[in-house]
Amino acid sequence: MALPKAKEDATAALLGTLQMPDCGGWCRAAREDALSRLTAMGLPHRRDEYWRFTDPASLIVPEVPKAATLGADPEPMFDQIERLRIVFVDGVFSPEQSDDLTLAGLEIERLSEAMTSDIHWARDIYGKLEVEAQSPVARPLAALNTAFASDGIVIRVTGKVEKPVSLVYLHERDDSQAILHHIVKVEAEASITILENGPAAARFNKAMEVDVADRGEFRHIRAQGRDHERRAATHLFGRLGQESVFKSFTLTVNGVMTRNECVLNLTGDDAVAHVAGAAVGDGDFHHDDTVFITHGGETCESRQVFKKVLKNGAVGVFQGKILVKDGAQKTDGYQISQALLLDETSQFLAKPELEIYADDVACSHGSTTGAIDEEALFYLRSRGVPDAEARDLLILAFLAEAIDEIDDTRIAEDLIGRLEGWLARRKDD
Amino acid sequence: MLDIKNLHVKLEDEDKQILKGVDLKVEAGKVHAIMGPNGSGKSTLSYVLSGRAGYEVTDGTATLDGEDILGMEPEERAAIGMFLAFQYPVEIPGVGNMTFLRTAANAQRKARGEPELSAADFLKLVREKAKTLQIDADMLKRPVNVGFSGGEKKRNEILQMAMLEPRMCILDETDSGLDVDAMKLVSDGVNALRDEGRGFLVITHYQRLLDHIKPDVVHIMSDGRIIKTGGPELALEVEKNGYADLKSEVA
Ligand SMILES: Nc1ncnc2c1ncn2[C@@H]1O[C@H](COP(=O)(O)OP(=O)(O)O)[C@@H](O)[C@H]1O
Ligand SMILES: [Mg+2]
Numbered sequence: 001m002a003l004p005k006a007k008e009d010a011t012a013a014l015l016g017t018l019q020m021p022d023c024g025g026w027c028r029a030a031r032e033d034a035l036s037r038l039t040a041m042g043l044p045h046r047r048d049e050y051w052r053f054t055d056p057a058s059l060i061v062p063e064v065p066k067a068a069t070l071g072a073d074p075e076p077m078f079d080q081i082e083r084l085r086i087v088f089v090d091g092v093f094s095p096e097q098s099d100d101l102t103l104a105g106l107e108i109e110r111l112s113e114a115m116t117s118d119i120h121w122a123r124d125i126y127g128k129l130e131v132e133a134q135s136p137v138a139r140p141l142a143a144l145n146t147a148f149a150s151d152g153i154v155i156r157v158t159g160k161v162e163k164p165v166s167l168v169y170l171h172e173r174d175d176s177q178a179i180l181h182h183i184v185k186v187e188a189e190a191s192i193t194i195l196e197n198g199p200a201a202a203r204f205n206k207a208m209e210v211d212v213a214d215r216g217e218f219r220h221i222r223a224q225g226r227d228h229e230r231r232a233a234t235h236l237f238g239r240l241g242q243e244s245v246f247k248s249f250t251l252t253v254n255g256v257m258t259r260n261e262c263v264l265n266l267t268g269d270d271a272v273a274h275v276a277g278a279a280v281g282d283g284d285f286h287h288d289d290t291v292f293i294t295h296g297g298e299t300c301e302s303r304q305v306f307k308k309v310l311k312n313g314a315v316g317v318f319q320g321k322i323l324v325k326d327g328a329q330k331t332d333g334y335q336i337s338q339a340l341l342l343d344e345t346s347q348f349l350a351k352p353e354l355e356i357y358a359d360d361v362a363c364s365h366g367s368t369t370g371a372i373d374e375e376a377l378f379y380l381r382s383r384g385v386p387d388a389e390a391r392d393l394l395i396l397a398f399l400a401e402a403i404d405e406i407d408d409t410r411i412a413e414d415l416i417g418r419l420e421g422w423l424a425r426r427k428d429d
Numbered sequence: 430m431l432d433i434k435n436l437h438v439k440l441e442d443e444d445k446q447i448l449k450g451v452d453l454k455v456e457a458g459k460v461h462a463i464m465g466p467n468g469s470g471k472s473t474l475s476y477v478l479s480g481r482a483g484y485e486v487t488d489g490t491a492t493l494d495g496e497d498i499l500g501m502e503p504e505e506r507a508a509i510g511m512f513l514a515f516q517y518p519v520e521i522p523g524v525g526n527m528t529f530l531r532t533a534a535n536a537q538r539k540a541r542g543e544p545e546l547s548a549a550d551f552l553k554l555v556r557e558k559a560k561t562l563q564i565d566a567d568m569l570k571r572p573v574n575v576g577f578s579g580g581e582k583k584r585n586e587i588l589q590m591a592m593l594e595p596r597m598c599i600l601d602e603t604d605s606g607l608d609v610d611a612m613k614l615v616s617d618g619v620n621a622l623r624d625e626g627r628g629f630l631v632i633t634h635y636q637r638l639l640d641h642i643k644p645d646v647v648h649i650m651s652d653g654r655i656i657k658t659g660g661p662e663l664a665l666e667v668e669k670n671g672y673a674d675l676k677s678e679v680a
Pocket of ligand 1: 440447465466467468469470471472473474483
């Protein structure tokens, strides 16, 4: 089917600015397949159903919208946690700032290196989870990523890894664009935690494909950048084997435009998938969480918990779907998306969906939009807690259900500290 | 201590007068009780004194030790020693009871220019007070009032009062929903706080509570006014004859 002219033009315009990185062997085919997928589906447009709440224009215009950099964080995220640091500056791997890529229980390589070999296990994952996720809904920015990713990290986890692998994305140039693609393969019974933080670039397109084998565990905590003007479109793809665990949490503080898609496929029985997020935005802030969880195996559990605090015209979006396939009996699916609007100019747009083809399942979903609870506020104040402090307490309480999804209490406390900082910086206005 | 003169209050959004000239004076060291039928304005009085939004004072004054409280923010009133034990304590999901108590205690200290309690001192104090009210560690950990039974909520109010040591305590139907044992716990908690320098205004629907917390003065409120004031015997009279007689008496 021919694309609408506008879409075709927009796609051609952006593609004209991108160059497929050199690579030999196995990846060439994967990239070219992705490019033909992309040209067939075209880049997203505001009129696409899947983008009706989020205008993708700034994510695809050929000239990257500039984003000022705040500079180095005086208190770097996750600094108190022992971790293996891997640093990218404006999307370029920085060997000087990164640790040695060695850690017991796993193999790590840069994608750009993995791609130079003729044969590589990553071939079975690179672009493969992305392709599976292209139906029933097209995700053109992910296809674009597979075609043009300049680098990334390729990890094979064979044991229980003690230290988290921490991907740090620094942003130094105000017009930078970064396209990174990571592959994580968690072997049977192995486990890993991946941390991600930083603004990455003026415009960031990131994909991560995660294949978790039977009884494997994958945990993921991400803190998205402090640079107010940065833009990001990210995709997290997961394939979950039997009795595997997949838990992902994202904190988003600032960022003028963020679209985080998460597409999970629970293929084995008894798998557990939790995706959660807390986003706080003030002013020119548009944050979109789009989640699609497919239950294929029996007695699997999935949870989606997304909370947003919005202020001064900030916009929050949630599109979440649970698809229970025929035969996925005893599925336990839960989804909640809530927004706390601190004023009347902010808005929350939500589209929760359930599609169920099995008869013995327990699925629930809910979505709410509300203001600060005046009764609770008065109760706190009547006990002597000043108005502003009482509001902060209630905002953090609102976010608590999402933050509680994080298993590691040190990390949870660090993130709460960030949120308190965000609240404190907003006292003056 | 607490001095209310000719207090007139209407609803902010509605043309409805609720308090129609309340005069009341609670001296330090004394326990005053207010009784009265449902809808007579008892809770409204307690809310207006603690600064809840939604009411408009159309006439009259209320002072605590000479300071006008009606113009103050709720937290300022708390800092100078006003405390209301709510008729319906509010649930706050996501805020731990302990965090709540510590935040409140330290906020008041800060407002008064006193040093904050150390974590250890605070913990010791809470444990001690909670024990006498039979509030267990679990209740302290749980979010404020969430999933608490009616009696637990009321005990939690008294715990807050014990922690904050206010000068002027208003208790709004703290006895409602309590069984005999819980009533005793709550009354003991209140009696333990009775002190030369502290005033109490105990709002109740029933005489029952006043067997445990012996009042010095009893007021009867009806239709937004104090219609009669007397000693403890007035409460017994109401219990026996109901409010109807009193209302016709003043009519
Ligand atoms: N926020 C409100 N909105 C509407 N009516 C109110 C409100 N607060 C109080 N009232 C009315 O004011 C009167 C007094 O209520 P209240 O103070 O609760 O009495 P009491 O505590 O003595 O039972 C009642 O008629 C009640 O319905
Ligand atoms: Mg009442």
